[in-house]
Amino acid sequence: MSSNPAELRPATADRAALVVSEVRPNLPRTLIALDFDGTLAPIVSRPADARLIDGADQVLRLLVARGASVAIITGRDAETVLDLSGLADLPGLAVAGLYGAQVWRGGRLATTPPPPELTRARSALPELVRAVSSELWIEDKGLSLVVHARGVDEPDAAIDALRPSVEKLAQSLSSEGGLEVHAGRQVLELRLAGFDKGRALREFVDAFGDASDRQLLYAGDDVGDLPAFAVVQQLREAGRRAWAVGVGSTEVTWMPADDSRVDAVVDGPAGLLSLLRGLLGG
Template sequence: MTSTPGTSNTPGTSGTPGSGPLAEAPRTLAGGSGLAALLTDPRHALVALDYDGTLSPIVNRPSDAVPAPGALRALARLAERVGSVTIITGRPVEALLSLTRFADEPGLRSLSVLGQYGLQRWDASTGTITSPEPLPGVAAVRAALPRLLQDAPAGTVVEDKGHALVVHVRRTADPDASLASLTPALTVLARDNGLDAAPGKRVLELRPPGHDKGRALRDHAAELGVRSVLFAGDDLGDLPAFDAVDELRAAGVPGLTVCSDGPEVPRALRERADLVVPGPEGVVALLRLLADRLA
């Protein structure tokens, strides 16, 4: 794992299970406190992670985003040692389960997946998915997109999540220019139909308002009554979860924020993180290290 410059202040974890600092310590005192709380009382800890770019490398086609090598085993080992491991993702639950085979991993019987920013939920313990009906505006946007995108740059792709529509420009000749040219009209379309237009890595997602990873994390942490929380992510959509960790800290629940770094990671996320690791492989290494410390 790596961290950013100026991370040499190692918060002590003396006396905690598996005591001793991580290979790279959190660069903030708040992050160090979050780590220490997790190691001291793991059974009341929540480890929450984004999926794309965090547990899976970023790829051109969403359907190719399989877990990074070792990710499932690392999750399973940690899940045996902490109170809760949860995936918080913008993907539909069904799509994520198909990609990851989480349901087939015996060590993940306590895993939860909060899909579409918390609109959907799957618990491995029951195997059930809960999901509301999509907002009417989603159908209106779905119907309007083909006409609006008829002159879009070649390679523009629409992903239908059921509760949201995502316009991908990664496969266009100039993704950044393509996104900039399409964003104004897509933003108006979303607003006129009661949806938000949320930017991400070479995508714009038209989704229900009021739902983000911050809300999902806050609600889940309150439901579980956790005493510490770790959240790892890699994109703009993960900043609300970082905000939620800050709010939990202010309420007396220690927390640690982790950035899964890479060429497309927003600077704002990297600068906000207590700990920066090198992409999904770094996240997997962190999960393994935490499991080792708690063994």
């Protein structure tokens, strides 16, 4: 990895162009699976204010009109993302919410029932959070609890300070590992074990069909997307046509511009939008 971003820029643009040129000829047999926050929607201070980046709605509709299938895989509640994105009427759209603990398709939502330890975590978490900072706040997603540090002084330090006590809580409540703790972009999340974006993506790929001409494009911006990037890699090793795109930004320090876990790194949701637009042929 070079420390000089200017040196990487041409190579990075080439990688994105290569992905477009490989995916485009077979667009009607392509599943385009996308994360929401930081990928389709710019990161905002209040999660409720997140919206699709301008132009994304039109581009996604054109991709579907050309025969592509679109799925969203998110850590958020599926219905929240449908509301925020305005994509509920996008033909064929599937949404995996809460890392796959929910799947929405054709207006129907299938949800995993919440385990009792989640109810106990809901009661215990506020005190642990207050002990670290009064500025941290909890978002209750029903099947997961998310502590947000965005806007807090030194957010990463606050998450690091909170993490041990939340991990201890998860272990004490679920001796069989029913709850897991995950850190993301200025968040710490307590969620049901066994769900991640890799598993959710695999289920969508299986539902999409395994004919050899079927292909996959996945894009995401956060560490929660790494299991999905790994699935892309596994599919490719198994001979399938699959590509992963990282959505980078100055805030995404864990993903360098030449990250080898993905086929290309684009610059924020605007960079992804221009890649998707490229699939339409110009």
